[in-house]
Amino acid sequence: MLYIVGLGLGDEKDITLRGLEAVQSSSKLYVEAYTSLLSFGLSSDGLSRLEKLYGKPVTVADREMVEERADEILSEASESNVSFLVVGDPFGATTHTDLVVRAKQLGLEVKVIHNASVMNAIGVCGLQLYRYGETVSIPFFTETWRPDSFYEKIKRNRELGLHTLCLLDIRVKEPSLESLCRGRKCYEPPKYMTVHIAINQLLEVEALRKGSAYCEKSKCVGIARLGNEDQLIASGSMTDLLNVDFGAPLHCLVIVGETHPVEEEMLEFYKVK
Amino acid sequence: MLYIVGLGLGDEKDITLRGLEAVQSSSKLYVEAYTSLLSFGLSSDGLSRLEKLYGKPVTVADREMVEERADEILSEASESNVSFLVVGDPFGATTHTDLVVRAKQLGLEVKVIHNASVMNAIGVCGLQLYRYGETVSIPFFTETWRPDSFYEKIKRNRELGLHTLCLLDIRVKEPSLESLCRGRKCYEPPKYMTVHIAINQLLEVEALRKGSAYCEKSKCVGIARLGNEDQLIASGSMTDLLNVDFGAPLHCLVIVGETHPVEEEMLEFYKVK
Numbered sequence: 001m002l003y004i005v006g007l008g009l010g011d012e013k014d015i016t017l018r019g020l021e022a023v024q025s026s027s028k029l030y031v032e033a034y035t036s037l038l039s040f041g042l043s044s045d046g047l048s049r050l051e052k053l054y055g056k057p058v059t060v061a062d063r064e065m066v067e068e069r070a071d072e073i074l075s076e077a078s079e080s081n082v083s084f085l086v087v088g089d090p091f092g093a094t095t096h097t098d099l100v101v102r103a104k105q106l107g108l109e110v111k112v113i114h115n116a117s118v119m120n121a122i123g124v125c126g127l128q129l130y131r132y133g134e135t136v137s138i139p140f141f142t143e144t145w146r147p148d149s150f151y152e153k154i155k156r157n158r159e160l161g162l163h164t165l166c167l168l169d170i171r172v173k174e175p176s177l178e179s180l181c182r183g184r185k186c187y188e189p190p191k192y193m194t195v196h197i198a199i200n201q202l203l204e205v206e207a208l209r210k211g212s213a214y215c216e217k218s219k220c221v222g223i224a225r226l227g228n229e230d231q232l233i234a235s236g237s238m239t240d241l242l243n244v245d246f247g248a249p250l251h252c253l254v255i256v257g258e259t260h261p262v263e264e265e266m267l268e269f270y271k272v273k
Numbered sequence: 274m275l276y277i278v279g280l281g282l283g284d285e286k287d288i289t290l291r292g293l294e295a296v297q298s299s300s301k302l303y304v305e306a307y308t309s310l311l312s313f314g315l316s317s318d319g320l321s322r323l324e325k326l327y328g329k330p331v332t333v334a335d336r337e338m339v340e341e342r343a344d345e346i347l348s349e350a351s352e353s354n355v356s357f358l359v360v361g362d363p364f365g366a367t368t369h370t371d372l373v374v375r376a377k378q379l380g381l382e383v384k385v386i387h388n389a390s391v392m393n394a395i396g397v398c399g400l401q402l403y404r405y406g407e408t409v410s411i412p413f414f415t416e417t418w419r420p421d422s423f424y425e426k427i428k429r430n431r432e433l434g435l436h437t438l439c440l441l442d443i444r445v446k447e448p449s450l451e452s453l454c455r456g457r458k459c460y461e462p463p464k465y466m467t468v469h470i471a472i473n474q475l476l477e478v479e480a481l482r483k484g485s486a487y488c489e490k491s492k493c494v495g496i497a498r499l500g501n502e503d504q505l506i507a508s509g510s511m512t513d514l515l516n517v518d519f520g521a522p523l524h525c526l527v528i529v530g531e532t533h534p535v536e537e538e539m540l541e542f543y544k545v546k
Binding site: 006008009010012013014015016017018020021089090091092097098100101104112114115116117119120121123124126128129130131132133134135136137156160162167227262263265266269 | 279281282283285286287288289290291293294362363364365370371373374377385387388389390392393394396397399401402403404405406407408409410429433435440500535536538539542
C-alpha cells in the first residue's frame with residue numbers, strides 16, 4: 001500500500017490522526033522536500049522532529065530522487081506499507097500526481113490522506129474561497145527570462161470581480177548555471193519569493209503592458225508563514241504592503257477583487273496602519 | 274481563547290494533533306452541524322464517537338444556535354478555552370467568518386486550526402487545482418425558484434479552458450412551509466443534492482439558455498463522500514454519470530475544462546466503463 005500523507009502547513013503536529021496511523025503502519029517513510037519548504041524547517045531540525053514523533057527514520061526525497069527512484073519506492077510499496085509525506089495537501093503539486101499514476105498503473109493500492117493546503121487555508125484572510133478566480137504563479141524574473149502569463153489571468157479575474165491567489169516562486173536545489181557549464185551539479189542556495197519581490201515584478205509588468213489590470217493602489221493581502229504559529233497577514237494597497245516586513249518564508253499574495261461587507265470587516269483587522 | 278478547529282472530511286480521525294490539543298485544552302466544545310453533513314454521521318453515532326475520542330461532551334451548534342447564541346459562546350471563550358469544531362476547513366463557509374469577526378471585535382484571541390476541505394481535497398480526482406476557475410453552487414430548484422447564476426460562471430470557465438467545481442446544495446433544518454404558515458417551527462428532513470439531480474438541473478438550464486456552455490457529452494467527474502474510506506470517483510460524460518450509482522451523500526461535481534496529459538491519465542482511472 002502506498003499512502004500519500006498530507007502534513008499540513010504548520011509543523012509536525014499538523015498531521016492528522018489518520019495520517020499518523022498510516023505512518024506508524026509503514027515500514028518506509030519518505031518526505032518530499034521540493035514542492036515547498038517545510039515551513040517547520042526540514043533544513044534544520046524539522047526532520048528530526050518528524051522522526052521523533054513517528055519513532056522511525058524518514059528519508060528526504062528531493063525532486064531528483066522521486067523522479068529517478070520512483071520504481072524503487074513503488075516496489076517497496078508493493079511489499080509493505082510505504083508513506084510518502086507531503087507538505088500541505090497531497091495534490092498541491094503535479095509531481096505527486098505522477099507518482100500516483102505510476103502506482104495505479106502497477107495495480108498498487110494508493111490511499112490519500114488529505115490535509116490543509118494554501119489553496120484552502122488562504123480562507124483565513126477573510127476573503128471567501130468561492131470568490132477566487134484562477135490561481136496564478138509568479139516566477140522569479142531573471143535578466144533574460146521574464147514570463148508574465150500571470151498578467152492576463154489577473155486581469156481577467158479582476159474584470160470579473162474575483163480575487164486572485166498568487167503563489168510565489170520557490171527555487172530549491174536548482175543547479176547553478178556555472179556548475180551546469182562545468183558538467184557537474186552544484187546547487188544554488190534556496191530562494192523564496194517575498195511579497196515585496198512579487199509586487200515589484202507585478203508593477204513592472206503593468207508598466208510594460210499598460211492593461212490596467214491593477215495598480216499601486218490595488219488592494220492586496222500579503223501572507224507569510226500561512227498556518228504557522230507566527231503567521232502574518234497584512235492587507236492594504238500594493239504600496240502599503242511594500243512597507244511591511246513579512247519576515248521569513250513562505251509568502252503568498254492575494255490581489256483582492258470585489259468584496260462583500262463580511263470580507264471587508266475581516267480585511268480591516270489586517271489593515272496596514 | 275477561541276479555537277476554530279477544522280475536522281477534515283472523513284471521520285473523527287481526521288482531526289490534526291494540533292486540533293486535538295486545542296480540544297483537550299478546552300472547557301467547552303461546540304460542533305457546527307449546518308454547513309455540511311458530518312459525513313461521519315453526526316446524525317447517528319458520529320457525535321458519540323467525537324465525545325469518546327475527546328473524552329468530554331460536545332454541544333451540537335446548529336445554524337440557529339450559532340446565530341442566536343454567539344454572544345454566549347464568545348463570553349465563554351473570554352473566560353477559558355472554547356473550541357468550535359467545523360467539518361472540513363474553518364473557512365469553507367461564511368458563518369465561521371462571522372463568528373471570528375465578532376470575536377475579534379471583542380478583542381478575543383482566535384486561533385484557526387486548518388484541515389482539508391473540498392476546495393483542496395478535490396485535487397484527488399487528478400485535475401490540477403490551479404486549473405480551476407470560479408467555484409459555483411448549484412441550489413435545489415423548486416417549482417417557483419430556479420436560480421441559475423451558476424450558468425454564466427460555468428460558461429466563462431469553460432471558455433477559458435478551466436475546470437469548474439460545483440458544490441451541491443445541502444438543506445438541513447429547513448423550516449417546512451407548512452410549519453411556517455402555522456407559526457411554529459417544524460423541520461423538513463435533510464436533503465442532499467446528488468450528482469444526478471445536479472446534472473439534470475444543469476442540462477435543463479442549458480436547454481433553456483442555449484448558450485452552449487456544456488452539453489450531455491461534456492466531460493465531468495462526479496465524487497461522492499470525498500475524503501472518506503468509501504469515496505467514489507467517476508469520470509465520463511454527463512450522460513455517463515447519470516448511469517452511475519453514487520450512493521450516500523455528500524456529492525460534488527467537476528465540469529472538466531481543457532486537460533493536460535497527466536490529468537487525462539488520472540481521469541482514465543476513474544472512467545465509467
